[in-house]
Amino acid sequence: KQEVTQIPAALSVPEGENLVLNCSFTDSAIYNLQWFRQDPGKGLTSLLLIQSSQREQTSGRLNASLDKSSGRSTLYIAASQPGDSATYLCAVSSQGGKLIFGQGTELSVKP
Amino acid sequence: DVKVTQSSRYLVKRTGEKVFLECVQDMDHENMFWYRQDPGLGLRLIYFSYDVKMKEKGDIPEGYSVSREKKERFSLILESASTNQTSMYLCASRTLKDEQYFGPGTRLTVT
Numbered sequence A: 001k002q003e004v005t006q007i008p009a010a011l012s013v014p015e016g017e018n019l020v021l022n023c024s025f026t027d028s029a030i031y032n033l034q035w036f037r038q039d040p041g042k043g044l045t046s047l048l049l050i051q052s053s054q055r056e057q058t059s060g061r062l063n064a065s066l067d068k069s070s071g072r073s074t075l076y077i078a079a080s081q082p083g084d085s086a087t088y089l090c091a092v093s094s095q096g097g098k099l100i101f102g103q104g105t106e107l108s109v110k111p
Numbered sequence B: 001d002v003k004v005t006q007s008s009r010y011l012v013k014r015t016g017e018k019v020f021l022e023c024v025q026d027m028d029h030e031n032m033f034w035y036r037q038d039p040g041l042g043l044r045l046i047y048f049s050y051d052v053k054m055k056e057k058g059d060i061p062e063g064y065s066v067s068r069e070k071k072e073r074f075s076l077i078l079e080s081a082s083t084n085q086t087s088m089y090l091c092a093s094r095t096l097k098d099e100q101y102f103g104p105g106t107r108l109t110v111t
Helices: none
Strands: A004-007 A010-014 A019-025 A032-038 A044-051 A056-059 A062-067 A072-077 A086-093 A099-101 A105-110 B004-006 B010-013 B019-025 B031-038 B042-049 B064-070 B073-078 B087-094 B100-102 B106-110
Touching (some): A019 A032, A019 A086, A032 A062, A032 A072, A044 A072, A044 B100, A072 A086, B004 B087, B010 B019, B019 B031, B019 B087, B019 B106, B031 B064, B031 B073, B042 B064, B073 B087
Parallel strands (some): A010 A105
Antiparallel strands (some): A004 A019, A019 A072, A032 A086, A086 A099, A086 A105, B031 B042, B031 B087, B064 B073, B087 B100, B087 B106
């Protein structure tokens, strides 16, 4: 059974710092991996999707990498801003599009 | 842009009531999903649908049913609401590139 783990559970950094969020999964037979952002009380916003054949994806200050063989993904956020404060979730997709989610990392960027 | 809407942001119902949560997407996607999100348990898949009138059980279907009469609309039904169904309910739609987009969520309280 696929399990997804995100470490750390919470992270607090000063504004301007570069940071890395980690995601690991137990079964490397995934179709893709998706990173989401969730603000308190809101739905999920898709940030990046990495197909299983890809190694990384970039969008603005965000860069996500995928290493299927080791069961790991990282989300790199450059020059963090207070507006980046949110919970970040990773999810892996199995056949049929079912997503298995990690518990998330709650990020706080302090001015 | 993909748009997924949910009928209510907040809902309060009494135990035993029949509850309908509706989700609409505007991109002609075939695949739609219902999740619930609870503190400490993360997001869990309740039901999903590959096409009109098709439905599949997710990981926690007990106490729920679904309806997909039209491609754009996927309804989650609580036949007899119970207090343990108090939760945040999130609907998602999947693109051809396998990316999932989420609605804003419905926070349901059953008293």
